[in-house]
Amino acid sequence: MPAVTQIVRLNVNGDLREIGVPMHFTLLETLRYELGLTGSKQGCDKGDCGACTVILDGRPTLSCITPVCEAEGHSVITVEGLADADGPHPLQDAFDLHGAAQCGFCTPGILCSAIALLEQTTSPSRREVKEALAGNLCRCTGYSKIYDAVMSAAQRLQVEAHLDRSHR
Numbered sequence: 001m002p003a004v005t006q007i008v009r010l011n012v013n014g015d016l017r018e019i020g021v022p023m024h025f026t027l028l029e030t031l032r033y034e035l036g037l038t039g040s041k042q043g044c045d046k047g048d049c050g051a052c053t054v055i056l057d058g059r060p061t062l063s064c065i066t067p068v069c070e071a072e073g074h075s076v077i078t079v080e081g082l083a084d085a086d087g088p089h090p091l092q093d094a095f096d097l098h099g100a101a102q103c104g105f106c107t108p109g110i111l112c113s114a115i116a117l118l119e120q121t122t123s124p125s126r127r128e129v130k131e132a133l134a135g136n137l138c139r140c141t142g143y144s145k146i147y148d149a150v151m152s153a154a155q156r157l158q159v160e161a162h163l164d165r166s167h168r
Helices: 027-034 090-098 107-120 126-132 144-166
Strands: 005-012 015-022 053-056 059-062 075-077
Touching: 005 027, 015 027, 027 053, 053 107, 059 107, 090 107, 090 144, 107 126, 107 144, 126 144
Parallel strands: 005 075
Antiparallel strands: 005 015, 053 059, 053 075
């Protein structure tokens, strides 16, 4: 018996998408297997590792345990949506500069969690960074370089915001 499908309308990385998916699909399955956005990783499928983290209405969300229908009418940002025409997001640059990515499997989820934090808190403490990333597991880095990269990106974003305000 074929799977019953539903039509979902998603706002993903600023693009409105309408797609038919099986009713049991999660947001992660829809992003990866229907929309071809493979940056969000399929890790534990239980919400334990954070590799699937995306930003849903400004909040880090585990897409592997989020039914796709719950994302309808909301803004979904994946790792593919972080860079813009001018280049990588400052956090992505900081990860590169600090060597914060090793194998890279966890990196998209960590980037999404960290950007959600930086959008809420312009000057996070190291403790706030650690708390924000507590749901993202990394088996390679030992986290110090990741925390350093997030702190560095926060400083850069503050400087850029100050420069933008002073040039208006």
